[in-house]
Amino acid sequence: MTKNKENNTEALILDAAKDIFQHKGMEGARMQEIADKAGINKAMLHYYYRSKQKLFEAVFKSAINLMAPKVVEIINTEEHLFDKIRNFTDKYITFISKHSYIPLFIINELRRNPEILKTTLDHNFDVSVRDKLREEIAILIQNKEIKPISAEQLFLDVISLCVFPIITKPLMTVILDKNNKQYDEIITQRKKYVADFIINAIKY
């Protein structure tokens, strides 16, 4: 996890909490385990974060604020859509591979409490980003560079193809009969493969 250089207790707790919560979820995590990992007394968790729920929310928001900007960042560049796609798949697969527990963590805890996002994400992923992408696609369709597709479907395609194979690694290694190393190689190849796949699918 994110190592903190200062021996600041509050940050020490948050780092330990990230590790435990993201691997075990809200229900699976134990306050004692987080305290042990942080190397401090359990009472400190409540001193700094009041309750398990509050500590969890801090971890959740930190996860959202780690993931969301990465998406927005690339969409907001001035490149051609095809370059955006190549850029995104490569960077996002690399990034998610490094933080493979976070997407599932977000998906799960959002199911338990669908409201939690409304106070966190709205600012990061606002209307302008969506509209910009929609416009860009509309122009490319008009210019007959790409087939007539909806921005929403394309967005879902890109994210699905990047994220799903990573979060389902334990399942897919069994189904595809690969060991960890072999599967990691498949994921590495996907960084280029997925971009070509998508571009082939949408171009005229």
Next chain:
Amino acid sequence: MTKNKENNTEALILDAAKDIFQHKGMEGARMQEIADKAGINKAMLHYYYRSKQKLFEAVFKSAINLMAPKVVEIINTEEHLFDKIRNFTDKYITFISKHSYIPLFIINELRRNPEILKTTLDHNFDVSVRDKLREEIAILIQNKEIKPISAEQLFLDVISLCVFPIITKPLMTVILDKNNKQYDEIITQRKKYVADFIINAIKY
């Protein structure tokens, strides 16, 4: 959940356990809650299934045995690959939409215990199915009907594009700014959209 016609207590428990476990996971589920849902005494859970772990495993195996055959079934038909893809995306998206909690349930609990599959799935998803798909793709590549791609990558593509948008509904409705009904419509359109998308991506 699956309703059972007989007032067979054992089946009543399993149905209730499916519901609770699949929504809340192993750690989040409470034995008392399962008993309440089944309308019986908590001691009955232990009478029929010994422990929470054993009951959970029964639910997990039932989930695997519901999902796996659906995949194998379609791969094993004698249709052309493109028809298989059209058939699969349509049927699988419909099917997963009806049981939207199961994929996430399987993915999650497989992370906690990667060994659990080895006693369950191996028989359903054996070598012959994999080899058959690989051969079919090899022939199509040789005939220049499709681009040279690996069977593994294509398999990951298909499953990702079908399943991920469904399990991330609570997240995606916020990101894409859709209400439930609008998002369901997007999923419905995907049944055809995904097949076209994939076929365009791989065909010559």
Next chain:
DNA sequence: AAATAGTTTAACCGCTTGGTTGACAAAAGT
């Protein structure tokens, strides 16, 4: 109809859980 086996229940048990308390020490303010 008595005995037996199978099913269901309320009450209970030991343990773990998130959270609290009060004593105490180290800074910080005066």
Next chain:
DNA sequence: ACTTTTGTCAACCAAGCGGTTAAACTATTT
């Protein structure tokens, strides 16, 4: 110098957990 604030800890607590028990009820066998 001493008072207040902030940070830390071991010990504790009530609630809730999975699991057990012994007795009661029901169906089956003899």
